[in-house]
Amino acid sequence: MYDSTGARSPARARAFAAVLGAALLLAGCSSGGGDKAGDPGAPITQQPRSADPFWVNPDGNAARQLAAYVKAGKKTEAARIRRIAEQPTAEWIGPENPEQEARGFTEAAEKSDRTALLVLYNIPHRDCGQYSQGGAADGNAYRAWIDGVARGIGDRAATVVLEPDAVLHLVDGCTPGQFHEERFDLLKGAVAKLKSLKNTEVYLDAGNAGWGHPDQIFQPLQQAGIDQADGFAVNVANFYSTKDSIAYGKQLSAKVGNKHFVVDTSRNGNGPYTTGNPAERWCNPPGRSLGETPTTKTSDPLVDAYLWVKRPGESDGTCKGGPKAGQWWATYALQLAEGSTP
Secondary structure, three states, rough: OOOOOOOOHHHHHHHHHHHHHHHHHHHOOOOOOOOOOOOOOOOOOOOOOOOOOOOOOOHHHHHHHHHHHHHHHOOOHHHHHHHHOOOOOOEEEEOOOOOOOHHHHHHHHHHHHOOOEEEEOOOEHHHHHOOOOOOOOOOHHHHHHHHHHHHHHHHOOEEEEEOOOOOOHOOOOOOOOOHHHHHHHHHHHHOOOOHOOOEEEEEEEEEOOOOOOOOHHHHHHHHHHHOOOOEEEEOOOOOOOHHHHHHHHHHHHOOOOOOOEEOOOOOOOOHHHHHHHHHHHOOOOOOEEEEOEEEEOOOOOEEEEEEOOOOOOEEEEEEEOOOOOOOOOHHHHHHHHHHOOO
16 A cells, blocks of 8 residues: 555665765755745755654655756746645655665765664565555565664664554465464564664554454564554554544553654645545545654654654655656645645
């Protein structure tokens, strides 16, 4: 159900070092944030650290689209895309160069005195053959990948959302039974490895307010190592309202030792899509909008942060006219921004 943003094309992988170099240069002199709707061409800077300590990538897809619109003189489109470009969004670590990517993002964040927000999405048998199928070839390949990510992060500050859908698909029957034991072991090992790092927080994905009930997932979360994690993540790449997501999270928290949680608010401003095929309402639904901007100043003490885990403007998959999962889709990005409150 989630995007395959982490799966880089060969061209994208070759360009990675150059992109990070530019990002590092920009990050070093970026601070302050603020509303620049009146000047769509203003440089992308960091949001105020006190409320939003996460790193804004000044060379992300939205920032590039912003630059293109400014160059073309499309001021209205530029102002809308800026609503995405100026916010911190998660970086999904790819399968090929985990150490290089994790190091690049965390170094860029450190230069700006911010925390890198990372998503790890490479579990074997990922997404049960849907739009984002794939993942590591086997358990040993996954462990080696996690080790690479950990080396790349090192002692730098990082917040990690671990394996969207991985536990949920053990519960809903999507992942065949013969893979369950291994998956629990891999997730528990990943949590332990990441939590051995000095400044890394880990949130294990725990579904959303619309899939089922906390009673169905709290024991699998315990088997997956939630006790060692900082908490769990809800609504990743989905559209359920912040209110409903918090209610779901609080019910689940009570069953797993009052663990804290984070909410993906990247596209939930208008709530979930309620028409069409129920099995694909999550996939590029029309009429959605950006939700609360990322912040650690939330409405509930159990909620550590509102995050943009799913990067707004990147496709959920080849549905409703969208490109492949994880690819930038400017039309959809504009729709999300147009429906949001500046």
